[in-house]
Each structure stands twice: as structure tokens, then as C-alpha cells.
Amino acid sequence: MRRSIPIDSVLGVLFALGGAAILQQALTMQSLPGMNVGPGFFPSIVGGGMALLGIALAVQGWLVPDDPEEEAPPLATWFAVWIVMAIAAAIFAMPMLGFLIAGTIFSFAIVMLSRGGLVPALIFSPIATASVYFLFTLVLRVPLPRGLLG
Amino acid sequence: MTLSKKLAGALALSVLAIAPAAAQYPDHAINLIVPWAAGGGTDATGRIVATLLEKELGQPINVINRTGGGGIVGHTEISYSPPDGYTLGIITTELSMYHWTGVSPLNYENYDALALFNADPEAVYVRTDGPDIDALLDQIRANPGQVKASGANLGGMAHLGWAGVLTTNGIDPAAAPWVPSEGASASLQLLASGAITVVTTTMPDARPMVDAGEVKPLIVAANERVANAPDVPTAEEALGNKWAAYAWRGIAAPKGLPEDVKARLVEALDKVLTSAEFTEFMAQRNFGVDYRDAADFTAFMQDADASIGQALTAVGLAK
Amino acid sequence: MEAFALAAGLVFNFETLLTIFMAAVFGLFVGAIPGLTATMATALLVPITFYMAPIPAIAAIISCTAMAITAGDLPGTLLRIPGTPASAAYVEDSYRLAQKGKAGLAIGIGVVGSVLGGLFGFLFLLFTAPMLAKAALGFSSFEYFWLAALGLSCAALISSGGMIKGALALLLGLFIAQIGMDPLTATPRFTFGNLELMGGISFIPVMIGMFAVSEIMRSGRRAMAEVPQMNLKNPFEGTLGALWKYRKNQVRGSIIGSLLGALPGVGGDLAAWITYSLAKRTSKEPEKFGKGHPEGLVEAGATNNAALSSSWIPAMVFGIPGDAVTAIAVGVLVMKGLDPGPTLMTLHPENFYAVMIVFAIANILMLPLGWVAAKSARWIFEVPRALLNAAILLFCIVGSYSINNSMFGVWLMLGAGMVAYVLEARMIAIAPIILGIVLGPLVETNFTTSMMISDGNLLGFFGRPVAAVFGVVTLLIWGVAIFQTIRGILRKDNNLRSASQFPS
Numbered sequence: 001m002r003r004s005i006p007i008d009s010v011l012g013v014l015f016a017l018g019g020a021a022i023l024q025q026a027l028t029m030q031s032l033p034g035m036n037v038g039p040g041f042f043p044s045i046v047g048g049g050m051a052l053l054g055i056a057l058a059v060q061g062w063l064v065p066d067d068p069e070e071e072a073p074p075l076a077t078w079f080a081v082w083i084v085m086a087i088a089a090a091i092f093a094m095p096m097l098g099f100l101i102a103g104t105i106f107s108f109a110i111v112m113l114s115r116g117g118l119v120p121a122l123i124f125s126p127i128a129t130a131s132v133y134f135l136f137t138l139v140l141r142v143p144l145p146r147g148l149l150g
Numbered sequence: 151m152t153l154s155k156k157l158a159g160a161l162a163l164s165v166l167a168i169a170p171a172a173a174q175y176p177d178h179a180i181n182l183i184v185p186w187a188a189g190g191g192t193d194a195t196g197r198i199v200a201t202l203l204e205k206e207l208g209q210p211i212n213v214i215n216r217t218g219g220g221g222i223v224g225h226t227e228i229s230y231s232p233p234d235g236y237t238l239g240i241i242t243t244e245l246s247m248y249h250w251t252g253v254s255p256l257n258y259e260n261y262d263a264l265a266l267f268n269a270d271p272e273a274v275y276v277r278t279d280g281p282d283i284d285a286l287l288d289q290i291r292a293n294p295g296q297v298k299a300s301g302a303n304l305g306g307m308a309h310l311g312w313a314g315v316l317t318t319n320g321i322d323p324a325a326a327p328w329v330p331s332e333g334a335s336a337s338l339q340l341l342a343s344g345a346i347t348v349v350t351t352t353m354p355d356a357r358p359m360v361d362a363g364e365v366k367p368l369i370v371a372a373n374e375r376v377a378n379a380p381d382v383p384t385a386e387e388a389l390g391n392k393w394a395a396y397a398w399r400g401i402a403a404p405k406g407l408p409e410d411v412k413a414r415l416v417e418a419l420d421k422v423l424t425s426a427e428f429t430e431f432m433a434q435r436n437f438g439v440d441y442r443d444a445a446d447f448t449a450f451m452q453d454a455d456a457s458i459g460q461a462l463t464a465v466g467l468a469k
Numbered sequence: 470m471e472a473f474a475l476a477a478g479l480v481f482n483f484e485t486l487l488t489i490f491m492a493a494v495f496g497l498f499v500g501a502i503p504g505l506t507a508t509m510a511t512a513l514l515v516p517i518t519f520y521m522a523p524i525p526a527i528a529a530i531i532s533c534t535a536m537a538i539t540a541g542d543l544p545g546t547l548l549r550i551p552g553t554p555a556s557a558a559y560v561e562d563s564y565r566l567a568q569k570g571k572a573g574l575a576i577g578i579g580v581v582g583s584v585l586g587g588l589f590g591f592l593f594l595l596f597t598a599p600m601l602a603k604a605a606l607g608f609s610s611f612e613y614f615w616l617a618a619l620g621l622s623c624a625a626l627i628s629s630g631g632m633i634k635g636a637l638a639l640l641l642g643l644f645i646a647q648i649g650m651d652p653l654t655a656t657p658r659f660t661f662g663n664l665e666l667m668g669g670i671s672f673i674p675v676m677i678g679m680f681a682v683s684e685i686m687r688s689g690r691r692a693m694a695e696v697p698q699m700n701l702k703n704p705f706e707g708t709l710g711a712l713w714k715y716r717k718n719q720v721r722g723s724i725i726g727s728l729l730g731a732l733p734g735v736g737g738d739l740a741a742w743i744t745y746s747l748a749k750r751t752s753k754e755p756e757k758f759g760k761g762h763p764e765g766l767v768e769a770g771a772t773n774n775a776a777l778s779s780s781w782i783p784a785m786v787f788g789i790p791g792d793a794v795t796a797i798a799v800g801v802l803v804m805k806g807l808d809p810g811p812t813l814m815t816l817h818p819e820n821f822y823a824v825m826i827v828f829a830i831a832n833i834l835m836l837p838l839g840w841v842a843a844k845s846a847r848w849i850f851e852v853p854r855a856l857l858n859a860a861i862l863l864f865c866i867v868g869s870y871s872i873n874n875s876m877f878g879v880w881l882m883l884g885a886g887m888v889a890y891v892l893e894a895r896m897i898a899i900a901p902i903i904l905g906i907v908l909g910p911l912v913e914t915n916f917t918t919s920m921m922i923s924d925g926n927l928l929g930f931f932g933r934p935v936a937a938v939f940g941v942v943t944l945l946i947w948g949v950a951i952f953q954t955i956r957g958i959l960r961k962d963n964n965l966r967s968a969s970q971f972p973s
Binding site: 007008011015019022025026029032035036037039040041042043046047049050053054056057060077079080083084087088090091094095099103106107108110111112113114115116117120121124125128129132135136140141142143144 | 499502505509513633634636637640641643644647651653654656658659682685686687689853854855856858859860862863864866867870871874876879880882883886887890891892895897912913916917920921924925
């Protein structure tokens with residue numbers, strides 16, 4: 001049986017590298033006068049631990065292969081990628097367009113992405129966005145961005 | 151992020167330019183930024199000021215807790231906001247420290263001060279079965295390093311208050327080391343459990359523990375005795391050396407407020423902060439009222455800035 | 470007894486009862502909205518309490534927070550968005566139960582278990598409050614350090630993907646908690662000069678992202694109700710049976726919750742995690758945990774509410790608030806002339822008892838309100854999945870934004886969602902990450918404080934009797950776990966080698 005590189009090992013190596021970076025940063029933190037434990041102490045433990053366990057995970061992933069009966073779900077689906085991009089776009093758009101406009105476009109996009117159909121999307125998006133907006137700004141006093149309508 | 155902020159700023163400016171000149175300030179809701187968490191003393195006092203000011207100005211005031219970074223995040227946010235009178239903020243003691251310790255260049259010059267409304271002196275507490283102030287200082291002189299003190303974070307006002315008690319009496323602050331904690335509650339708990347000997351904190355924070363008979367105040371680092379605790383001597387009365395350390399809270403706006411807006415706010419705040427409702431609230435919560443108007447508040451912060459610089463240098467934390 | 474009668478008079482009048490009811494409905498409403506917290510509900514109530522008489526004012530705060538925290542389990546059960554760090558301990562079980570068509574049972578166990586836990590806490594406190602408060606006051610940073618370390622160990626050890634993955638998740642959470650300014654020295658760490666990062670990473674956007682956003686990314690196109698929801702007439706059907714079956718867990722959870730809840734600061738959050746892992750360790754079917762098994766849900770749910778009642782004890786007896794909610798409540802108490810402190814119990818015992826009675830009422834009120842909520846919860850399963858996705862994400866965005874009124878929270882939510890999506894695909898549990906974020910600062914500050922007190926001597930951590938016991942227990946747990954993991958890996962490896970000799 002030909003094996004590809006186990007994903008756990010890849011994750012383990014990523015964790016190990018991240019841990020090493022944390023450790024490196026932590027070691028540059030200076031102790032303060034009068035303190036026997038500096039601000040870098042715990043981060044170095046965490047960084048070091050992450051590096052060691054990351055290596056352990058990489059080794060374990062290599063030694064103990066995936067259970068072939070349990071079909072692992074695909075790591076990324078197009079749907080997941082689109083969701084992430086939609087949220088990112090909403091974050092950029094909201095301060096400019098305001099919550100009402102950006103939120104309506106966003107929720108329209110999500111409904112369409114989830115195969116909700118054009119008509120429900122058109123009806124639902126403005127209503128949902130407006131309800132959330134008024135609930136948060138009027139009842140809960142969270143000042144959501146007003147953007148163009150401000 | 152920055153690009154979007156710039157764009158948003160440009161858009162906001164163009165909208166402002168098109169809109170007709172505001173008829174009468176304020177014509178919509180005002181945001182009041184509190185740089186500390188909901189539930190703390192700054193939040194409590196900030197909310198009462200907001201509630202009363204809301205009635206005075208006739209527009210809703212939203213209290214926003216912008217926490218984190220030892221208050222830096224909120225303080226910075228206030229200073230960055232547009233100076234149009236629709237973003238105000240509560241500023242606190244810590245503002246005088248940031249630029250000395252080098253964590254942020256912020257100082258009082260980044261704000262248009264509006265009014266100081268609260269100042270509480272730091273007081274020194276020990277367990278009820280603990281020593282009096284003379285015995286305590288003798289113990290520190292005799293066994294340097296044995297007595298541990300706490301109250302809040304390293305380099306905070308509680309720490310400086312304690313260091314000042316030591317230095318004004320000719321003792322090296324290192325002789326009674328500071329155990330940093332997350333705040334007054336945590337330190338009082340350490341004191342009650344017998345893990346440390348001394349706590350410095352403000353009187354409202356320690357009041358319940360004093361009433362519970364767990365801890366007792368020795369001296370208060372104030373210019374005169376505190377009305378709520380007339381039996382506690384000042385540092386000068388007890389030890390002969392003058393020392394005062396106050397934690398304070400005031401209200402301010404970003405630098406560059408238009409004159410008419412500022413005048414309106416100063417006038418409204420004068421009414422609010424001298425009102426019976428406000429003084430009653432502060433007395434009930436044991437907060438000391440120290441009302442100073444815009445000019446006095448600015449001078450006050452100027453003085454505080456200089457004296458805190460000296461204190462931080464003494465404990466070796468100034469950069 | 471006279472005081473008790475007086476107290477009953479203070480509570481059982483129209484004004485107070487109406488206030489309790491209104492505040493409870495408000496708390497239910499805020500708590501059930503994903504991303505909103507009990508702290509927010511309480512802070513919004515404060516200006517209103519300015520205009521109330523003392524007992525109704527404090528009653529409003531109590532019933533609102535109690536309800537908001539219990540209602541926080543609703544979005545957890547239905548949408549996998551836990552309301553509090555404590556409910557993150559058992560959200561996996563309640564969500565899976567709902568996905569199996571047993572949302573009513575999950576909510577029922579949550580509500581009824583909470584009510585029983587809360588009432589147990591009430592009775593317990595009625596007799597032990599002053600003693601318990603005194604004992605809690607004897608805890609110094611040494612004891613807190615070990616307790617927090619014990620809590621962290623639980624999270625790493627109970628997670629489903631094995632110890633290495635659990636520990637890695639925990640370390641990731643600890644690292645996230647370290648970003649920002651060190652609470653003791655105000656040193657910026659891992660901030661790279663960024664102001665928003667200096668403020669630290671608050672756990673709510675991370676929690677929303679890791680649980681809710683990742684869930685939508687994963688299963689957003691699947692129909693919501695693959696299995697039709699059962700028991701529509703009586704949503705709580707089967708609840709009492711489950712509670713009776715796991716009555717031992719119910720009692721144990723309530724006792725541990727009442728005890729640990731009295732520790733200011735750690736109480737509730739920690740207790741639920743400890744009892745959840747205890748339930749798993751002592752269960753006959755530990756393999757079912759995290760897949761929709763009621764046992765841990767019963768125990769941790771009871772703990773959560775029992776701890777909620779007793780977390781008010783240090784606040785009321787010594788004025789030491791453990792969290793933002795009790796801090797706000799202390800403020801209201803003081804403002805109304807009911808200074809917290811022992812005088813509250815000696816001079817005005819009727820006020821103290823009145824507060825306790827309000828607790829009992831608020832807990833009992835949860836039954837009908839929870840029933841209505843559970844009954845209407847099925848609507849969520851009838852909303853088309855596409856519309857639900859959009860609504861959930863809108864709430865997630867606004868909830869994350871409202872934590873600090875900044876888009877930064879939304880970025881955090883998105884980042885956390887992506888990380889959790891990848892990790893969960895590889896069986897790395899995300900609950901330990903959340904616990905790491907919540908308990909990380911506690912472990913670190915108490916360790917640093919203790920080191921300062923003991924002049925850097927590690928033996929100081931065993932120098933106080935209670936601390937020594939906690940310390941030995943924690944070290945033992947880790948020793949056993951490490952031993953088992955190494956043995957497990959070696960065995961599995963051997964099995965594979967022997968298996969590979971046969972063609973399959």
C-alpha cells in the first residue's frame with residue numbers, strides 16, 4: 001500500500017514550527033526589576049511544549065496511520081472557502097457601507113451559497129439584517145457602523 | 151484594516167461636508183468610552199455620569215467598554231476619535247504612566263480635558279492581627295525582603311503609593327518587594343489568606359474587608375484625612391513625612407474639540423457633577439468626589455504627570 | 470426565623486415578583502441570542518435599577534443573570550454556540566443530542582438539572598454561607614495556581630483525540646491568552662506593536678468562531694433536521710428519567726459546584742470542566758462522551774448552576790466579586806445601602822435571606838420559561854438551513870463586534886473559525902483551547918505571584934497544607950496520563966506490526 005504523507009504529521013510539524021517561533025519571541029522578553037519570574041517565562045514553557053508535542057504528533061502521525069475504515073472528510077470544501085471569503089468581505093465593507101447595506105448583501109450571499117434560492121434570499125436578507133440592526137442598536141445599545149446611511 | 155479606516159474616514163469627511171452645519175450640539179447619540187471592564191469602579195462611575203449627562207444634554211449616551219492593555223486600548227481609542235463631541239471618554243490615573251514606562255506615547259496632551267470627578271487616596275492595609283505602622287516599618291528595616299506587599303500590577307498607582315511610603319521614610323523599596331496581582335480584590339484575598347503582609351489600595355475597594363474585620367487600615371497617603379474614615383491618620387501625621395498618592399478619574403474628549411461644543415459640555419458637566427444625585431451616589435459607593443473644571447483638570451494632570459515620573463524612576467520602572 | 474419571615478415579606482409582594490419575572494424574561498432573551506453575555510445583560514440593567522427600591526433592584530440583577538447564563542445553553546444546544554466558558558465544557562454533548570433529534574431532552578436536562586443544582590446550592594448556602602466564605606478567603610495564590618492547573622489538566626486529558634492532541638490544543642489556548650499585555654507587568658507580548666492586539670484576545674469572539682463558524686463551514690449545506698425532532702408535545706419528556714438514571718452525577722456535580730463556586734474568580738467556569746471530566750473518568754461508557762451522551766451534561770450542568778449561586782457568597786460576605794457580573798451586583802448592593810460584608814448578615818439578616826429567596830425563585834422560574842423556550846426551539850429546525858446560516862452568521866458577526874465595538878473582534882472570530890475547522894477535521898478537540906484561554910491567565914498570574922511570595926522557591930507551592938494536597942493530586946493525574954499514553958502508543962504500534970504480517 002502506497003502511503004501519502006499523513007496530515008497529522010504535517011500538522012505536527014506546523015505546531016512544532018509555531019512553538020519554536022513562540023519560544024524565540026519569548027526568550028527576547030526582558031525581565032523587570034524586582035521580579036524573579038519575567039513576562040517571558042510562561043510563553044517559553046508554552047512555546048517549548050508546543051514544539052516538543054508538535055514533534056511527538058508528527059512522529060505519532062507517521063507511526064499510527066489513519067484508520068482506513070473512517071473516511072476522513074475532505075480538509076477544505078469550496079463552500080467553506082466561500083463562507084470565509086464572504087465574512088472577510090463583510091468585515092471590509094461594513095465600516096464603509098454601514099451594517100444595514102453590507103449586512104444585507106452579506107446575508108443574501110450566504111443564502112445563495114447555501115442553495116437557498118433567489119426569492120427567499122431577496123425577501124429574507126433585508127428583513128433579517130434590519131431586525132438584527134434595530135435589536136442591537138435600539139434595545140442593546142451597541143452602536144453598529146452606520147456607514148453611508150450615517 | 152488601515153486602508154479601510156482611511157477610506158471610511160474620507161467617506162465620513164465627505165458626508166460631513168455635504169451635510170448642513172449641525173444646528174445644535176448634540177443632535178444625535180454620544181458614545182462614552184470607558185477603558186476598563188464593565189463592573190469596575192471606572193465603569194460604575196462612568197455609567198452614573200452618563201446617565202445624568204444624558205438627561206442634561208437630551209441625547210442618549212452609550213457607554214462602551216473598550217478594555218485591555220491596562221487601559222491603553224480605550225485611552226488610545228478616545229484620543230483617535232473625531233473631536234466632534236460625539237465621542238467622549240473616561241480617563242484614569244494610568245494615563246500619567248504610559249509614556250514613562252514606554253508602553254505607549256499617550257499623555258494628557260492628547261485630550262481636551264473636560265472635568266475631573268473622582269480622586270481616592272491609596273491607603274495601607276494589614277491583617278487585623280497585623281502590626282501597626284511603626285512596627286511594620288521597623289520589621290522591614292530589620293529584615294529586608296521578608297515583608298511582601300501587593301495591591302495591583304507592577305508600576306500601578308497602588309505600587310507607587312507603597313514605594314512612596316517607603317522612600318519618604320528612608321527605606322529602599324526593594325526591602326519590601328511588590329507582589330504584582332490582577333487587582334485590589336486578588337491582593338486583599340492574598341492578605342486575608344496570610345500569604346503577604348501589606349496591601350495598598352483605595353478605600354472604596356477595601357471597605358467590605360475592613361467591615362468584615364479581616365483587614366485594617368494603617369495610614370492613608372492623602373493630604374488630609376478622608377471623610378468616610380476619620381480615624382485613619384495621613385502618612386504625614388503618622389510618620390512625619392508628607393506623602394500623597396491619589397487614583398483619579400475624569401472625563402475628556404479627543405484633542406481639538408470645537409469651542410462651542412466644549413463650552414456646552416463643560417457647562418452640562420458642571421451641573422451634573424455638582425448635582426445632589428451625583429454626590430449622593432459617590433458617597434454611597436464610598437468614592438471620593440473631587441470636582442475640577444476643564445482648566446483645573448488640565449493643571450492637575452500636568453502635576454500628576456511630573457510626580458508619577460519621579461515615583462516610577464524611584465522604583466526603576468521609568469524608561 | 471423572624472428574619473426569614475421578614476425576608477419573605479420583602480420578596481413576596483407584587484412589585485418584587487413582577488421585577489423578578491421581567492428581569493428573567495429579559496435575561497432569557499439576551500442569553501439566548503448567540504454572542505451576547507450575562508455581563509452585557511446585567512450592565513444594561515444597572516441604569517434601570519437606579520430607580521428601584523433595594524430588594525427589587527438586586528432581585529432584578531440576580532434573576533436576570535441566572536436566567537441569562539442558563540439560557541446561554543440554548544444557542545449551545547441548537548447551534549453549537551456556547552454562551553459561557555462553563556457551557557463550552559458540555560456543548561459537544563448537548564449539540565449532538567439535538568442533532569440526534571433530542572433537542573428537547575438536551576434542553577430539558579440543561580434546564581431541570583440547572584434548577585435542581587441551583588436549588589441545591591440555595592439550600593447548601595442557607596446553612597454554610599458564612600463558613601464557606603471564610604474557607605474561600607483562606608485560599609492564596611498557591612491554592613489558586615494548583616486549582617487552575619488541575620482544571621487545565623482535566624481539559625487536556627478528557628479530550629477525545631488522545632493526550633498529545635489534547636495537550637497541543639491546550640497549549641494553543643494558553644498561547645492565545647498570552648497575546649496582549651501581561652496583566653501583572655503590562656509588558657506587551659506577541660503584539661508586534663498592534664494596538665488591537667495589545668488589548669488581548671477576548672474569548673467570546675474566539676468561542677463563537679471556533680464553535681459556530683467552523684460548524685457552518687463544515688455542515689452548512691446539510692439539512693438541519695436530518696432526524697425529525699421528537700416529543701413535540703412535551704419537550705422535556707425523558708428528562709426526569711435521565712436525571713434519575715444519573716442521579717449520582719447530579720448530586721456530585723451540585724456539591725462540587727457549590728464548593729468551588731465560592732472561590733472568587735475561578736468558581737463556575739472551572740467547576741463545570743472538572744466535574745465533566747470527573748463524570749467521564751468514572752463513567753461506565755466514557756467512549757460515548759462528546760457524542761451526545763447525557764451523563765456529562767447532567768453533572769456539568771448541575772455544577773454550573775450550583776456554582777452560580779455560591780459565587781455570590783464571597784461577593785456578599787466580603788465584597789470580593791469573582792467576575793464582572795457579581796462586581797456589578799456588588800455595586801448595586803452598595804448603592805442601595807446594602808453594603809456587602811458580614812454586616813449584611815448580622816445587622817440585616819432579612820436582606821441576606823431575601824437575596825437567597827430571590828435565588829430560589831429565579832431558579833424555579835427557569836422551569837416554565839425554559840419549557841416555553843424548549844417548545845419554541847423546534848422552530849429553529851423548521852427554518853430552511855440556508856436562511857438559518859445567514860441569520861447565525863449575522864448574529865456571530867454582530868456578537869463578536871459588540872464585545873469591543875470593533876471589527877477586530879470579527880477578524881478574530883473568522884481566524885478562530887478557520888483554525889478550528891482544520892483542527893477538528895483532524896480530531897483535535899477545540900474545548901481545551903477555550904479552557905486554555907480562560908484559565909491561562911489564572912495559572913500564570915498565580916504562579917508569578919506565588920514565586921514572588923516564596924522568593925522563587927518552588928517548594929513554596931507545597932508549603933501550605935491545602936496547596937500541597939492539590940499539588941500532589943495534579944501531579945498524580947499527569948503522571949498516570951503520561952504513563953497510559955506511552956503504553957497506548959507502544960501497544961498500538963505492536964498490534965500494527967503483528968497485524969501487517971497477515972495479508973488483508
